[in-house]
Amino acid sequence: xxxxxxxxxxxxxxxxxxxxxxxxxxxxxxxxxxxxxxxxxxxxxxxxxxxxxxxxxxxxxxxxxxxxxxxxxxxxxxxxxxxxxxxxxxxxxxxxxxxxxxxxxxxxxxxxxxxxxxxxxxxxxxxxxxxxxxxxxxxxxxxxxxxxxxxxxxxxxxxxxxxxxxxxxxxxxxxxxxxxxxxxxxxxxxxxxxxxxxxxxxxxxxxxxxxxxxxxxxxxxxxxxxxxxxxxx
DNA sequence: CCCCCCCC
Numbered sequence: 136x137x138x139x140x141x142x143x144x145x146x147x148x149x150x151x152x153x154x155x156x157x158x159x160x161x162x163x164x165x166x167x168x169x170x171x172x173x174x175x176x177x178x179x180x181x182x183x184x185x186x187x188x189x190x191x192x193x194x195x196x197x198x199x200x201x202x203x204x205x206x207x208x209x210x211x212x213x214x215x216x217x218x219x220x221x222x223x224x225x226x227x228x229x230x231x232x233x234x235x236x237x238x239x240x241x242x243x244x245x246x247x248x249x250x251x252x253x254x255x256x257x258x259x260x261x262x263x264x265x266x267x268x269x270x271x272x273x274x275x276x277x278x279x280x281x282x283x284x285x286x287x288x289x290x291x292x293x294x295x296x297x298x299x300x301x302x303x304x305x306x307x308x309x310x311x312x313x314x315x316x317x318x319x320x321x322x323x324x325x326x327x328x329x330x331x332x333x334x335x336x337x338x339x340x341x342x343x344x345x346x347x348x349x350x351x352x353x354x355x356x357x358x359x360x361x362x363x364x365x366x367x368x
Numbered sequence: 369c370c371c372c373c374c375c376c
Contacts, residue, residue, distance in 0.1 A: 195370060204370055221369055248371055258369085313375040322374055342374060 162270050165235055169213035173241050173255060181237040183268055184209035184216075185276040189229055205229075208251060209236070210277050215251045217244060220259035233273040238262040250297045252282050287333035302329040305336070310346050327351050 160167040160183070168180040188208035195201060205225040207218050218239070220226065236257075244256040281299040284292060292298060306328035313322045325346045330336045341351065 193370070193372095195372085197370090197372095200369070202369060206370085219370070245371065311375080315374045317374075320374080324375060340373095340375080345373095 162235060162268060163266070165237065167235075170209065170211045170216050170253070171213040173216060173257070175241045175243075175255065177241065181235055182209065182211060182216075183233065183235050183270070183273070183276075184211045185233045185273070185278070186229055186231050187215070187277070187279045189231070192225060208249075208279075209257075210280065212276065214253060215280065216253045216255065216257055217249045217251050218257040218259065220263075224259040224261065224263060233268040233270075233276055235264075235266045235268050237264045246297065247295045248297060250282055250299050285333035285335075286329065286331045286337045287335040289337060300329065300331065300337075302331040304328070304351055305330050307352060325351075 162183050165181040167183045168177075170182055170184060173180060173182070186207045187210045190206045192203055192205045194203045202222045203225050204219055204221045206220070207229055209216050209218055218236070239260050239262070240258040241255050242258060244251070244253055249256070281301065283301050284298045286300060286302060289298070289300075304327050308326040308328075311324045313324050314320070315322050323343055323346045325341045327339050327341065328336050329339045339351075341348070345351075
């Protein structure tokens with residue numbers, strides 16, 4: 136995969152302006168749609184959103200093909216949406232700032248891979264345009280928002296949903312070495328015990344690079360964790 | 369179009 140092939144989405148042209156329809160916020164001559172109003176049936180929209188999370192650029196190779204992708208979580212006053220850019224649209228220099236984003240495909244989100252509370256997600260296309268937003272009121276836009284699940288309620292949530300948990304690390308296990316059954320690869324594993332104000336504890340398993348994250352070593356400090364549910368013991 | 373997340 137050649138990183139030189141990475142292309143920035145086109146910015147709005149200088150003289151290119153949209154007619155203002157008379158309702159909704161307006162930013163840099165664009166009518167702004169709330170993130171929660173986006174759906175597959177809505178094809179003319181522009182959102183004004185803050186980047187609250189971003190992934191590393193990931194490459195994949197499987198029987199369906201290969202490529203690279205990058206995803207960001209976007210938030211405005213109405214809510215959040217996950218956005219993914221593939222191949223030519225993927226670019227890694229997306230700082231945690233506010234952008235006007237227009238164009239792309241809205242599809243049904245897979246809740247297995249995001250805790251964002253939105254039925255849809257956005258896929259960047261060659262038509263997607265991204266422009267830094269310079270409005271004064273962008274400071275009103277939310278930063279990361281967690282949708283917290285109480286540890287006591289984790290058992291009631293369907294398997295394989297990604298959830299947010301806030302808790303205290305009360306016990307840290309040793310770093311262990313395991314052999315993956317499928318690949319026979321050696322894996323580092325560490326269990327920590329997490330407790331919250333619902334009075335219940337749960338084991339949080341850390342793998343590989345996660346094992347070394349110092350955030351888990353601060354016993355009795357409070358942190359937010361965005362984790363996937365697997366087997367509940 | 370990713371979407372793997374492993375061990376006991």
